[in-house]
Every structure is written in C-alpha cells, then in structure tokens.
Amino acid sequence: MSTQADDLLAFAERDLISMRDVSRDEINAFLDMAERFESLTQPVLQGKVLGSLFFEPSTRTRLSFSAAMQRLGGSVVGFADAKVSSTAKGESLHDSIRVVENYCDIILIRHPREGAARLAAESTRLPVINAGDGTNQHPTQTLLDLYTIRKTRGRLDNLKIAFIGDLKYSRTVHSLIETLTHFDNELFLVSPQSLRMPPDFIDELDTRGTVYTEDEDFFSIASDVDVIYTTRIQEERFPDPVEYEKVKNAYRIDRAAIERIGAEVTLLHPLPRLNEISTDLDDYPGSAYFDQARNGLTVRKAVLSLLLGVKF
Ligand code: CP
Secondary structure (H helix, E strand, C coil): CCCHHHHHHCCCCCCECCHHHCCHHHHHHHHHHHHHHHCCCCCCCCCCEEEEEECCCCCHHHHHHHHHHHHCCCEEEEECCHHHCHHHHCCCHHHHHHHHCCCCCEEEEEECCCCHHHHHHHCCCCCEEEEEECCCECHHHHHHHHHHHHHHHCCCCCCEEEEECCCCCCHHHHHHHHHHCCCCCEEEEECCHHHCCCHHHHHHHHHCCCEEEEECCHHHCCCCCCEEEECCCCHHHCCCHHHHHHHCCCCCECHHHHHHHCCCCEEECCCCCCCCECHHHCCCCCECHHHHHHHHHHHHHHHHHHHCCCCC
C-alpha cells in the first residue's frame, strides 16, 4: 500500500494533462497537502520560472497561476493572447514549446484544440500543466472544485451532486465528472437535449457503476441535493450560432428556485457566469463560486510546487 508521501512524490516532474491520469489516492493526498498552502508564505519557488501560454481567453486560471508563482517567489513569462506570439506568423505548437522550454522550468498551456496540451507535453522535457484544452479537460479546475466541495461538505463521497447547463461542451464538467467516478456519489445531469453529456462520458459512468439520472428539468434534482454545479452555455464552442440562440437562456437559477428545492445546498460555478446564476444568490450562505476562485490560488500553489518537486 502506498503512503501519502509516495503519492505526492509521484507528482514530481510529471505533467498534469488529464484527471484520467490521477488516482483517488493521489487526489486525496494532494487535497490534504494543498491545505498547507493556505498559510504557507515561504518563497519555495524562488528562482523558478513559469512559461504561461494562453491561446484562449482566461481571467481566473491565468491570473491565479501567475499570482501563485509570484507569491511563492517565482516569476512568469508568456502571453495572454496568441495574436502577440509567433503563432500569428504560423509557428507550430511543437516548435513554440521547443523554444519556450529554454526560458522556464514548467509550462502552463490553454488552447482551443482538444489534445493540444498532450501534444505540448510530448514536445518537451519540462512538466506541462493543461489549463484547459477545448472541450476536453481542465484538471486544475477539477482539483479546486474538489477542494471546495471537501471544504464545504466535509467529504467527497456519499453526496448528491447536480450538474446543470452545458454538459456537452463544458470541459470543467467533463474533468470533474470523470474524477467523481473514483468516489461514491449520486449524480443528476440536467441539460437541454442538445447539450447532453457526450456518450463517452456516459459510458464511463456506466462502466464505473456511478449512479446518475439525466433530465432537462432543473426541478428533477433531489430535494436533498448537496451540491449544484452550474455552467455557462459555451457559446464559443457551438458550430452553429442558431443552435446557441435556442439554448442560451435554458437555465436561470435564482434564490426562489433554490428555496423551492429546500435543500441546504452548496452552489458552485467555475465562472465566468452570464445569467445562469442570479446575482440574488451571491449572498446565499451556500454560494461558493467566488470561494472556488479564491481556492484556485491555494490549489495552484500546490500544483506548481509538487510538479516542480519542491520540498517544503
Ligand atoms: N474557470 C475558468 O477556467 O476561468 P477562466 O476561463 O477565467 O480561466
């Protein structure tokens, strides 16, 4: 049986591309350790440089990684917009990574294409972190989602968790749902018909024996639901704008809706939100979407430190 130290050691010099590559033991060990970063102030990443390559827009992921690196004494090079990089002149991703690896110790990449982070990892000897690749994966968002769920509900098993909104294109949902198959929970998958969870993910839930229901109606979720995870309808992923127009206002959760369910629920959203969570929920005691963003800093400090093999 592996120890917690073994589980954490296994992160060193590794890539973080997909939650499929991370075991339940590693997740639990990671979350235990991440708590220590809430109060850690030593510059354990002094002298380390993060290469931060964003080929798609971001506020939370990019800025929290930059803040995490700088607050632990490290520094950041990179770009927030591919138009100001040599990608605009036609440079391949492989070549960009081969060049950037000379300037940093670890690479963070967000890209609109599924599989781009894996390709980046195959192009370099440095650890690579996937900051979101198309509709595929967003592993550090999943770690901060799990961190927030555990902090608010005290556990990651025996929960009723509802996912509401765009289950087809949301990478944060895909990453988190796959990871939850390691745990024992009941899931409610609520979406418009055209935005149902893709068959691959449903197959995985079936294979792993995860209990779930699919429905279009928000009020189909259990009255004793523990967590509601809502997502934005991902306009930028729709091939046909007409299809987006049909579903863009599919759900708008407000205080009245939560009170009608009657549960003491934790409300999560990876953000940014449009109108799917009403601002009248911002002071609801269970609303934890801004806590998620704050926890992102703690979790990303831990991810950077572990992947860089830093002892603390
Ligand atoms: N949740 C999330 O990934 O937010 P950003 O797109 O702002 O990074």
